[in-house]
Amino acid sequence: MTVPNTPPDPAPADVQAVPDAASDPFAPPQGVTALGHGTTPLGQRLLPEVRVGAGVVIACLVAGLVVAGLWAWLAPKVPLVVDGDRILYADPEGEQRAGADALFVLIGLGAGIVTALGAFLVTRRRGGGISVALGLTIGGLLGSIGAWRIGRWLGPSSDLIGEARRVGDGGHFDASIDLGALGALLVWPMTAMVVLLMLSAAFGKREEDPPPYWGAPAGASPAGAPAGPWDGPGTETGSGTETGSGPGH
Template identity: 55%
Template sequence: MTVPNTPAGSTPGPDPYAPVFPPQPPARAERPPLGPELRIGAVVTAAGAVLGVVLGLLWLWLAPRVGYAVQDNHILYRDPEGEELIGAVGVFSLLGLGLGVLTSLGAFLWTRARGGGIAVAVGLAAGGLLGSVIAWQLGTHLGATPDLRAHALSVGNGGTFDGPLELTAKGALMVWPMTAMIVLLFLSAAFGKREPDRPPYWATPGPAAPGQGPPLDKG
């Protein structure tokens, strides 16, 4: 209805008797079920364990060996100043670095659309560490025997042989999981799904002003 004595063509202001309803709280987002996240974490961990076998075989193939020579019933180094032990640790670390990048990238691309939550990070860390331990044990057991005396007797005086594969710096076991976590953090920050920003507090309707209430009976 038009208020009396209102000039023609003017727009009436807000009705002071219009009802004012308090703002409704936003609906709480339901937490996704835990089962799919656990399955994703288990798959990522299992993939790390399988790739640990690949890492062990590559390490066994690419890592340098300490050479020995048998002279007058003595076992001597072929190269006393050789750096084969450091080289073996370096090869293991570089291979772990590469697998850390690959597993993190693969897990991110696989779970970006479906979501994986914290299970992806836990799976990468656990799978990387488990894969590194498997690679270390596999490489040392498939390599030459650690019994140097038995190996020297088998080659005889004047013979040479390669020593066992060793990982003298156990900190190399952490290269794979740490690399995977760092790469996952970068990918999530740069290319992860963004949640819609909440409106600022001043954009939400506030409580009713004092004196405003339900409409009065104007009859």
């Protein structure tokens, strides 16, 4: 027994006539994977990031030369005096060693602020990225180590015996500068990271989240998807009225 007004079963020929390759509105575009990446090789995507990071590291190394010169020039020197066959402190209660450490920390703070600000301004258009942060971290640490080593070389000689013989008995000379607290080497990279984070949060590039690969911009139907009853030409969203012919018109 057949229910009235029931359409007949489609014939095999009608079923075969339906195209199997109909466009799927939820399929990703050509060359796009489920993760949203194209078919670009991984090496080509990483190469620009490596270049940016390497440029930041090189800039930090150059800044390290400036830091070394400032530290060797401004760091307080420890005065020594030759007394017979002994080398004594001219000012036993002096705090020149601590002053050298404090000065290195202050210069490191300034270097971290300057390098982070410069890297942010240069890479702001591209949106920064992890390469900038890694470049500042590695470059800041290497720059601090280089400034420490080069600053010691630029400062007074570390050959106390040779300097004592040069000035003779009763002569005065300065001891070499050095860091008593090696933790000062971390000031530059840590400052750079904090400043970069603050600048990125306050003035960083703002980008809207892209729609999923299967979706479409807000307010638009996916390509090939049939319009819903609210997308028709004769409806008004939210008004509750519908134009067109119907009962009573």
